[in-house]
Amino acid sequence: MKKKGIETHVVVSESAKTVMKYESDNFEESMKRIESSSDKIYAENDIAASIASGSFKVDGMIVAPCSMKTLSAIANGYSDNLVSRAADVQLKQQRKLVLVPRESPLNAIHLENMLKLSRIGVWIIPPMLCYYTKPKSVEDMTDNVVGRVLDAFEVEHNLYKRWEK
Template sequence: MAKKRLIVAITGATGAIYGIRTLEALRDSEGVETHLVMSRWAEKTISLETPYQPEQVMKMADYCYDVEDVGARIASGSFPVSGMVIVPCSMKTVAAVAHGYTDNLVARAADVILKERRRLILVARETPLNEIHLENLLKLTRAGAIIVPPVPAFYNRPQTIDDLVMHLVSRILDLLEIPNNYTRRWGELVEIKSEQGL
C-alpha cells in the first residue's frame, strides 16, 4: 500500500514545539511519508524556544526542502499529497497564502494545496487578532483551508505543557485522518468520571 504523503511546514511564529511534536507523531504513524519545509524564522524560533536544533528537526522528516526552492516537487500540483499542515503558522504566512503571494516554498506549497482542493490546515498563532488577521483567516476558510488556533483544552485534565501540546497534535492528526491516541477523548473522560462517581 502506498504511503500517505503529507507536507509539514513550520514558520517563525511562537509555538515551534507544536510543529516538532506533529512531525514526531507523523514519523511514528504507520504508512505516512512527511515532506518538511521550514522558514528561516522557524529555524531561529526552534533554537530559541526548544531544546532542539533545526538539523535535528529535519531528521524527523522523510524529505526536507529549502524554503527558497519554489521549484521543489511539493510546489507542483502534479506531485500527489494528501494534505498539508502549517504548524505554527505566522500571520505573515497567513497573509501570503490568503493573497496568493507565493514568494517562498511554504506559501507556494499551500497555494498548490488550495488549488488542487486538498486539505490545508493552518495552526494560526497570534493574539490578539486585528481586523486584517481576521479577514485573512476568513478568506482562507472560504477557500477551503481549516484554521486550527492552538487553543489549550482543559477537559482532559492536562498535567504538563506537553499534555497541552499533544492534545492539539492529536486534533491535527484527526483532521489529517491519521489514527492516534495522543489525548483522552471527551467520551472517554465522561466514562471515567462516571466510573469514579463524579
Template structure:
C-alpha cells in the same frame, strides 16, 4: 496513489515550534506516512529560542526536506500527490501570503497548491490578540477551503503537563487527516454530578 500518504509540514516564525516538532515526531513513527518538511528562517530562530533545536535537528525528524527557496520542488506542483499540508505554527506573514496567493517561497506555494487541488490545508495560526487584517486573512483562507486551527489548549481532559496540552492539540490535527493516534483521550461526555 503513492504507497505512503504524504503530508507536508511547515514550521514558520510564530511562537509554538513545539507543535510542528511534535507532529513530526508522531508522524515519523506512524506507518504509511511520509512527511515533507519546510522551515522558514524565522522558524529556525524559534526552534533555537523555544526548544534549543537547530535546522538539522528538526530535519532529522522528517522523511523529506525542502528549502523554502526551491520553488521548483516536487511539492510546488499539483501533480505531486499529497494528503495535504499543516503549517505548525503559522505566522501572520505566512497567513497573509496564503490568503493573498503570494507564492513568493515554497511554503506559500505549497499551501497555494494544496488549496487549488482541494486538499486539506491546516494553518495553526499563532498570534494574540488578532487585528482586523489577521481576521480578514483567516476568513479569506477559510473561504478558499483552508482550516484555521489556532493551537488553543483544551482542559476537559485534565492535562497534567504542557506535553499533555501539546499532544491534545496535535492529536486533533491528526484527526483532521484521519490519521490514527493515541495521543489524547477521546471525549465520552460529561460525567454525572449526581
C-alpha cells in the same frame, strides 16, 4: 507520521529557525529530530521542490505554526517562498490545507485572512489550551493540538482523551 508509514515532506522557514532558537532548549537537537522524522526536508527558497508542483501527489499540507505573515501570503495568493507556494498548490488542487495560526491578540486583518481561507475549506486549528482533558504538562497541551491536527487528516492517534459523557 513516520511511525504510521506516512511520507512527510517538510519545510522549516528561516524565520521559524530563528524562533526555534529562542523557544527550544537545544536548537540543533530540535532540527535533528525534525530531519530524522521527515522523508524530505527543503529550504524555504527551494521553489523548484517537488511539493511546489500540483503534479506531485500529496494528501495535503499542514502549516504549523503558521505566522500571520504566512497566513496573509496564503490568503492573498502571494507565493514568495516554498511554504506559501506549496499551500497555494493545495488550494488550486483542492486538497486539504490545515493552518495552526499562532498570534495573540488577533487583529482584524488576521481574522479576515482566516475567515477568507476558512470559507474555501481551509482548516484553521489554533493552538488553544484545552482544560477538560486535565493536562499535566506543556507536552500534554501540545499533544492535544497535534491530535486535533491529525484528526483533520483522519490519522488514528491517542494523543488526547476524547470527550465522553
